[in-house]
Amino acid sequence: xxxxxxxxxxxxxxxxxxxxxxxxxxxxxxxxxxxxxxxxxxxxxxxxxxxxxxxxxxxxxxxxxxxxxxxxxxxxxxxxxxxxxxxxxxxxxxxxxxxxxxxxxxxxxxxxxxxxxxxxxxxxxxxxxxxxxxxxxxxxxxxxxxxxxxxxxxxxxxxxxxxxxxxxxxxxxxxxxxxxxxxxxxxxxxxxxxxxxxxxxxxxxxxxxxxxxxxxxx
Numbered sequence: 001x002x003x004x005x006x007x008x009x010x011x012x013x014x015x016x017x018x019x020x021x022x023x024x025x026x027x028x029x030x031x032x033x034x035x036x037x038x039x040x041x042x043x044x045x046x047x048x049x050x051x052x053x054x055x056x057x058x059x060x061x062x063x064x065x066x067x068x069x070x071x072x073x074x075x076x077x078x079x080x081x082x083x084x085x086x087x088x089x090x091x092x093x094x095x096x097x098x099x100x101x102x103x104x105x106x107x108x109x110x111x112x113x114x115x116x117x118x119x120x121x122x123x124x125x126x127x128x129x130x131x132x133x134x135x136x137x138x139x140x141x142x143x144x145x146x147x148x149x150x151x152x153x154x155x156x157x158x159x160x161x162x163x164x165x166x167x168x169x170x171x172x173x174x175x176x177x178x179x180x181x182x183x184x185x186x187x188x189x190x191x192x193x194x195x196x197x198x199x200x201x202x203x204x205x206x207x208x209x210x211x212x213x214x215x216x217x218x
Contacts, residue, residue: 074100091123095131102138111135129155133162140169141176148173164190164200171207180214187211 068077081097084090094117102110114135118128136151152166160166171186190196190204
């Protein structure tokens with residue numbers, strides 16, 4: 001046997017002895033870390049599975065409630081919407097619940113829910129804006145004009161996607177109070193905006209025709 005082979009065998013034995021000492025000292029720690037990693041991965045996968053199942057259940061509940069509304073079973077739908085607590089569907093359920101209440105003439109209850117959604121900081125801004133607009137629409141036939149104006153002021157600005165609806169609501173409120181000049185101002189703003197949707201523009205044109213003799217008479 002050559003000197004090189006002897007040295008190699010001795011070196012190998014030394015390394016094995018070092019590994020044995022290291023394992024004796026840190027082996028339990030390595031095993032513990034491996035177990036923690038395995039448990040962590042398993043826990044994460046389990047949590048994701050649970051979240052998925054929760055979301056699926058909430059989605060099924062939401063669409064069941066929506067079907068109940070379509071079937072004319074409003075009270076059952078309200079109960080179903082109210083039972084949905086999953087964050088991903090809760091705000092949508094509240095918006096639909098408020099819409100059902102508004103259709104039943106329960107304006108105060110509907111507006112209370114809309115205002116709560118609008119004030120929910122964790123909700124998507126688009127849904128908060130929708131809640132604010134729907135609250136104003138629900139109040140258009142009864143609320144004080146100043147209150148409506150305060151609610152809708154943030155939306156009545158060039159570039160805001162809700163400005164057209166806001167102007168129509170204000171025009172309707174002014175018409176209700178026979179303030180035809182103020183109503184006409186809102187209508188003309190709608191007609192003068194090239195981005196006013198066709199359906200709203202058509203209603204604005206009809207209102208403008210009705211307002212013309214009334215404004216002239218003043």
